[in-house]
Amino acid sequence: MASSPDADGFGTIDYLVFVAMLLVSAGIGVYYRLSGGRQRTVSEYLLADRNMGIWPVAFSLMASFMSAVTILGVASENYSYGTQFFVINIAYIVGTPIAAFVYLPVFFRIQSTSVYEYLDIRFGRATRILASVVFQLQMLMYMGIVLYAPALALSAVTGLSKWAAVISMGLVCTFYSTIGGMKAVLWTDVFQSLLMFAAVFAVLIKGLSDVSSIQDFVNVLSRGERLEFFRLDLDPTVRHTFWSQIFGGVFSFLTLYGVNQAQVQRLLTIGDLKKSQLSLFISWPILAILSFSTSMCGLVMYYKYATCDPLESRRISSSDQVSLVFLSVVCSVRL
Numbered sequence: 568m569a570s571s572p573d574a575d576g577f578g579t580i581d582y583l584v585f586v587a588m589l590l591v592s593a594g595i596g597v598y599y600r601l602s603g604g605r606q607r608t609v610s611e612y613l614l615a616d617r618n619m620g621i622w623p624v625a626f627s628l629m630a631s632f633m634s635a636v637t638i639l640g641v642a643s644e645n646y647s648y649g650t651q652f653f654v655i656n657i658a659y660i661v662g663t664p665i666a667a668f669v670y671l672p673v674f675f676r677i678q679s680t681s682v683y684e685y686l687d688i689r690f691g692r693a694t695r696i697l698a699s700v701v702f703q704l705q706m707l708m709y710m711g712i713v714l715y716a717p718a719l720a721l722s723a724v725t726g727l728s729k730w731a732a733v734i735s736m737g738l739v740c741t742f743y744s745t746i747g748g749m750k751a752v753l754w755t756d757v758f759q760s761l762l763m764f765a766a767v768f769a770v771l772i773k774g775l776s777d778v779s780s781i782q783d784f785v786n787v788l789s790r791g792e793r794l795e796f797f798r799l800d801l802d803p804t805v806r807h808t809f810w811s812q813i814f815g816g817v818f819s820f821l822t823l824y825g826v827n828q829a830q831v832q833r834l835l836t837i838g839d840l841k842k843s844q845l846s847l848f849i850s851w852p853i854l855a856i857l858s859f860s861t862s863m864c865g866l867v868m869y870y871k872y873a874t875c876d877p878l879e880s881r882r883i884s885s886s887d888q889v890s891l892v893f894l895s896v897v898c899s900v901r902l
Contacts, residue, residue: 588762589735589736589739591758592739592740592743592755592758592759593739593742593743595743595747595751595754595755595758596742596743596744596745596746596747596751596755597743597746597747598747598751599746599747599748599750599751599754600746600747600748600751603616603750604616606746606747606748609680611748611749611750612748612749613680613748613749613832614680614749614832614835614836615748615749615750615753615836617835617836617837617838618836618837618838619750619753619836619837620837621837621842621845621846621849622846622849623753623754623756623757624753624833624834624836624837624843624846624850625846625847625849625850625853626756626757626760626850626853627752627753627756627757627760627833628824628830628833628834628846628847628850628854629760629850629853629854629857630756630757630759630760630763631756631829631830631833632823632829632830633763633854633857633858634713634716634717635713635716635717635720636712636713636716637861638763638767638857638861639716639720639890639891641858641861641862641865642861642862642864642865642868642890642893643865643886643889643890644865645793645861645862645863645864645865645866645869646865646866646868646869646872646886646889646890647886647889648793648806648807649788649791649792649793649794649795650793650794650795650796650862650866651795651796651798651806651807651808651809651812652807652812652862653796653858653859653862654796654797654807654809654812654813654816655812655813655815655816655819655858656816656854656855656858656859657812657813657816658812658813658814658815658816658817658819658820659816659820659851659854659855660851661813661816661817662816662817662820662821662824662825663820663824663847663848663851664848665817665821665825666820666821666824666825666847667844667847667848668844669825670821670825670826670831671825671831671834671840671843671844671847672840673685674831674834674835675835675840675843678835680832680835681699681828682826682827682828682831682832683695683698683699683702683828686698702827702828706829714733714736714737715729715733717732717736718730718732718733718736719891720890720891720894743755749832749833749836753833753836760853763857764856764857764860767857767860767861767864768860770864770893770894771860771863771864771867774864774867774868774870774871774893775863775867777871778867778870784866784870787869787870787873788866788869788870790873791869791873793866793869796809797809824847824850834846834847864890864893865890867893868889868890868893871893871896872889872893877889877892
């Protein structure tokens with residue numbers, strides 16, 4: 568029997584689903600703490616004994632930096648400025664072989680758990696320490712934003728306290744990572760990847776169901792100048808062009824998938840270089856599908872609000888919040 572939403576906007580079943588997601592993630596950590604070698608060795612804890620499969624790592628590579636920030640941000644970007652941003656996925660096609668054949672073999676040769684050991688070998692200990700400290704500071708700021716974004720979405724849609732969302736997600740992530748090691752991290756990434764796809768597809772399907780026809784959809788986007796892929800302008804002050812997405816996208820991709828500790832460590836959990844390279848190649852279409860889906864969500868949002876922009880009506884104070892408004896409408900029917 569369906570339950571009624573409480574005062575905060577969440578119904579009983581809604582809370583059960585949210586708690587179940589946290590429990591499954593924590594349960595994966597417990598499972599890998601109690602199975603196999605029980606995380607007793609450095610190799611198992613940090614590199615999953617180097618025997619992970621291609622597909623779990625491919626999904627984990629996508630999930631590592633495709634956070635709620637990206638999902639909400641890409642949708643809002645397409646809503647506000649159109650589809651030019653999607654061209655960055657072409658840059659990822661260019662960047663993937665560079666990361667796979669230029670950078671990854673180097674880290675396989677040194678067989679270290681830290682990418683910064685290469686800097687130590689090549690440039691000395693001071694360079695290694697400096698790069699490591701900068702990475703730690705960057706990740707601390709990144710994780711703060713990554714935790715705040717879903718907390719903001721949950722608060723806007725359900726009324727759940729931001730602090731409750733941040734603390735619950737932060738504690739669970741810390742818990743399964745600490746006790747389950749890299750195996751738990753990889754498999755929770757797979758689980759959470761499936762949740763991301765399910766959520767984005769659900770929102771997209773619900774949004775598309777309100778579209779009267781494909782022709783009308785295209786016409787509305789065209790009138791709003793939201794369909795643009797090959798803007799070849801060389802003006803550096805233009806927000807997005809074909810060239811900025813291609814060149815900027817390649818360098819952005821390489822910083823994440825070529826030399827980033829979090830990504831390289833995942834790739835090193837596969838013991839064979841060729842299999843690891845294949846996993847990196849497989850991660851691109853997974854990333855592209857999610858990127859395309861979130862971009863489509865942004866276009867669907869524009870279609871819905873083309874004549875009643877919530878920013879102009881002062882329902883929201885920033886275009887970044889349009890995803891939350893649309894999500895609250897899509898999720899207005901709760902169990």
